[in-house]
Amino acid sequence: MSTTPEQLYNFGFIDEDSKREVRRQILKAIALPGHQVPFASRDLPIARGWGTGGLQITMAIIAADDTLKVIDQGVDECVNAVNLRRLLQRTTGVTTTVDTTAASIIQTRHRIPEEPMRRDQILVLQVPMVDPLRWVEPNLERATIMHGESDYGRMWVYMYESVVKAGDLRIATQYPVIVAGRYMMDTTPIPRWDVMRLHNAEALFLFGAGREKRIYAVPPYTTIEPLQFEDFRFKTEFVAGQICARCGAQDAFLTSHFVVDSDHPDGGHWRSSCSDTSFCDKRVLVNATNQEAPK
Amino acid sequence: MTTTFQPPSLFETFCTTTFRVLLDCMARPGTIGQIPEPSMFTQIPTITFDNQPILANRFALTSCLSLLDQETRFAQAANNTWIDAQSEINRWIQLRSNCRLSDAPNALFVYLWDSASSALLHELNPGTLTFPEQSCTAFVAVPEINDTEPTWRLRGPGINGHCDVGVHGVVADFVNHVNITRTNFPLGIDIVCIDAHGKCIALPRTCQISLK
Amino acid sequence: MGYIAARGGTTAILNAEQLVEYLRLQGGSTPLELIQIRDQLRHAVGRAMNEGALYAPMLAALAVKQAEGDSIEASFLLRAYRSTLSRIMPTLPISGETIRCMRRISASFKDIPGGQMLGPSQDYQIRLLNNLIASETAESVTAVLAAYELLVDTGMSADGAIGHFPKVADYMRQQQMIAPLPADPDTSEPYDITRTAISFPCPRSARLQSLAQGDTGCLLTYAYSSVRGYGDAHPTLAELRFGYLPIQVAHPLTGEAITIGEISATECEIVSKAHSVAAKQNTPRFNLGYGFTFGHGEVKSISMAILDSVLTQAKAKGLSGESGPAANEEFVLLHSDGIEASGFTAHYKLPHYVTFEADLKVLDRAREHTTTQSQTRLQEIATRTQEASV
Incomplete structure (x- = not known):
């Protein structure tokens, strides 16, 4: 055992052959848009289910001159985002940023940043559940065959039943889509809000599931069709009149939170604001500058 | 914050940079990437055909090394013939990558020294319906790639509408040979073409090619 | 703020x-x-x-x-x-026969070649809390060690000094009770789930590797379920041995076998009721299940051996052990890794407010749907009542 307090790890933590394996599977995932490609998936010093798939993709692709952004729920300062960024920074030394437009690699859980991503950027998504067919066929061997044969009938029945019973397609996040007209893909726990932002985008999207040991990809300019019926179209979470209490954005994904207010009879009140805090902060800053300008 | 990593070696940096070029090219078929100079390999091997020594395309040959390791099976061909596993040139690759040498139908990666060998593409493993990713990736050395004199029009995922690219000096049947490997999606061979200057384009199996 | x-x-x-x-x-x-x-x-x-x-x-x-x-x-x-260690080379295949045993028992025969050896076992201890252990001192430790030395001096074999025993399973093979080892053993490298993601159907080497790193409690539960009634496993313990196992690798240049050290290990083999895998082609035989752990892990290695046997039977569509949750290979192997299972179960502690917000919107819509539906129904009833009264 080493007597030095901190060990010296390989650049990007995992060893070079492990990186090669992830790299090979990423290339295959791109050549097969939406298809789940198995990979060996190393054990990391982060628990399974906490972003080990996204981490391994980032570790395999990252270079010393990259600029990295890590978010969770759209937030850079979220505890889990902080923790993953800390591991990546300590084992690569790359520059990190909270600004979406300044990053070359963005690793994320649950959100796609609000600001449109460019062709020189890669979004790495952490995936908990890989297979949309899991809802109807938990057995991996059979689900793999169903994907191979484009046998998606049972999923359509599931969607139909949910419309009849719940009045909406019951799946809130992990919404199933058809990628490039062939594979049915789980969109990770991103809200419906973000689903169509995968469609014909400029950036490359890489999905990593460490515990489930799968990698999949949506290349740029690839069609994404959410599962929907002619008389029952796919809807996002958008509610008419929604507005961010902080920056005033009307066209962004909002989450609710409690604001402490001692004057209020309930000790505070609930309000909605952008889940993408970097986007929101920028807008708050611009609003403030605009207000100051006339003086 | 303390950093606790070893700076990557020259070869590791080459592999990462090369992979990022391949990644970008594979995600955007027809986009021309630049493979970095493999300066850590001072001696680039040659093979002899008809008593003529042929020098390998150093960019194409070494870019294979960025993906090969002990888990991968590799083969190479020149002049439309598979090169014997015991040959010098295969030993060269094996010593530097630890890969296993294999026959064509079982190879995960192949390097084709020239476009004439594209006639062998149909022998490669296209994967299966349930595991289409267990298919071969072919690196092909071509004389020249540019975007100023387009020869092909590409369509498919990764391309905004269409993309025109010029691949010059290849055998007349090249596009046919490539197209034969992708008649049965999701089965297929993914192909990377690299020219003498390290200019690179990728033709994943989703990419449709037509002659201009 | x-x-x-x-x-x-x-x-x-x-x-x-x-x-x-x-x-x-x-x-x-x-x-x-x-x-x-x-x-x-x-x-x-x-x-x-x-x-x-x-x-x-x-x-x-x-x-x-x-x-x-x-x-x-x-x-x-x-x-x-x-994960930070590089995988240098696989060891050479080893047989449990080379274990220097401290303990080996068989439940299938009263007497076995080499004899039964109870060794260090808590099996027959009366489980009373021992206050003496609470007040141990350096002197009491010395006394225990001295007592052990005395036992050895008066004839008991020292730790690991007994050496090797023939395997009960080998005797069973001679007697054609269980299937013989393949004449030409597969010398190719076993499946390594740390290099290649496990996919189903999987080879037995992948199953054994997966079980070997599985959570003890989980393997115990699955094995127990299949012997208790959710399954048809009827295991008999052919042999359980615990001791020191020498590890060998091939010299990278000469290929010569070199012992690189010993590990402490437990090995278990169980046989289960007739109608073996080979029953269709050959004479009916018992089916053999194999369990192995580092250190002294008896419950885990027995559980592993039972599961191996149940899964082998299930795969061969044998008559026993094919039913119950423990006979579903994918189910057992994909849920028995304690590290994966605990990681994912604990990940619900992470913030989920984006997904929860999305869930809320779906809940709102479902409520609207229910309200609309019941209003429509009330209206229908009202209309019908009106029509009836007219």
Whole structure:
């Protein structure tokens, strides 16, 4: 055992052959848009289910001159985002940023940043559940065959039943889509809000599931069709009149939170604001500058 | 914050940079990437055909090394013939990558020294319906790639509408040979073409090619 | 302002680390030495090595200490450490016959070649809390060691000095009770689930590797379910042995077998009721299940052997062991890794407010739908009542 307090790890933590394996599977995932490609998936010093798939993709692709952004729920300062960024920074030394437009690699859980991503950027998504067919066929061997044969009938029945019973397609996040007209893909726990932002985008999207040991990809300019019926179209979470209490954005994904207010009879009140805090902060800053300008 | 990593070696940096070029090219078929100079390999091997020594395309040959390791099976061909596993040139690759040498139908990666060998593409493993990713990736050395004199029009995922690219000096049947490997999606061979200057384009199996 | 609850993450994480350290040491008692943990908590160390899939007693002792005795956390620490080590070469195939036994028993025969040897076993101890252990001193430890020396002097075999025993399973093979070993054993490298993601159907080597690093409690539950009634397994313990197993590798240049050391190991073989895999082609035979753990892990190796046997039978569509949850290979192997299962189960502690917000919107729509539906129904009833009364 080493007597030095901190060990010296390989650049990007995992060893070079492990990186090669992830790299090979990423290339295959791109050549097969939406298809789940198995990979060996190393054990990391982060628990399974906490972003080990996204981490391994980032570790395999990252270079010393990259600029990295890590978010969770759209937030850079979220505890889990902080923790993953800390591991990546300590084992690569790359520059990190909270600004979406300044990053070359963005690793994320649950959100796609609000600001449109460019062709020189890669979004790495952490995936908990890989297979949309899991809802109807938990057995991996059979689900793999169903994907191979484009046998998606049972999923359509599931969607139909949910419309009849719940009045909406019951799946809130992990919404199933058809990628490039062939594979049915789980969109990770991103809200419906973000689903169509995968469609014909400029950036490359890489999905990593460490515990489930799968990698999949949506290349740029690839069609994404959410599962929907002619008389029952796919809807996002958008509610008419929604507005961010902080920056005033009307066209962004909002989450609710409690604001402490001692004057209020309930000790505070609930309000909605952008889940993408970097986007929101920028807008708050611009609003403030605009207000100051006339003086 | 303390950093606790070893700076990557020259070869590791080459592999990462090369992979990022391949990644970008594979995600955007027809986009021309630049493979970095493999300066850590001072001696680039040659093979002899008809008593003529042929020098390998150093960019194409070494870019294979960025993906090969002990888990991968590799083969190479020149002049439309598979090169014997015991040959010098295969030993060269094996010593530097630890890969296993294999026959064509079982190879995960192949390097084709020239476009004439594209006639062998149909022998490669296209994967299966349930595991289409267990298919071969072919690196092909071509004389020249540019975007100023387009020869092909590409369509498919990764391309905004269409993309025109010029691949010059290849055998007349090249596009046919490539197209034969992708008649049965999701089965297929993914192909990377690299020219003498390290200019690179990728033709994943989703990419449709037509002659201009 | 406390604007977003999760802000201030960095400080919170660093403080959390400090608080954990504080809780571990708050009593101000003498710090545990790794060697004490290795020697005196050998089952905790063994379990960490098994489930962490790394044979390294001192590192495992450190993991147990750092994890404050939490077995899954300790094995997780070892598993993550294992990822930083390069895989140099596989060992040569070894037979359990080479174990220098401290203990070997068989439940299938009263007398076995070489004899039964109870060895260090708690099986027949009366489980009363022992106050003497609470008040152990350096003197009492010396006394116990001296008593052991005396036993050895008066004829008992010393630890590991007995040497090798023939295997009960080999005797059973001679008697054609179980299928013979393949004449031409498969010398290719076994499936390695750390190099290639497991896919189904999987080879037996992948199954055994997966079970070997599985969570002890989980394997126990599955095996128990199949012997209790949710399945048709009827195992008999052919042999259980515990001792020291020499490990060999091939010399990279000469290919010569070289012993690189010994590990402490437990091996178990069980046979199950007739109608074996080979029944269709050959004479009916018992089916053999195999279990193996680092260190002294009897319950885990028996559970593993039972599951191996049940899964073999299920795959061969044999008559026994094919039913019940434990006979579903994919179900057993994909849910028995304690590190994966605990990680994912614990991940629900992470913020989920984006997905929850999305869930809320779907809930709102479902409510609207229900309200609309019941209003429509009320209206229908009202209309019908009106029509009827007219």
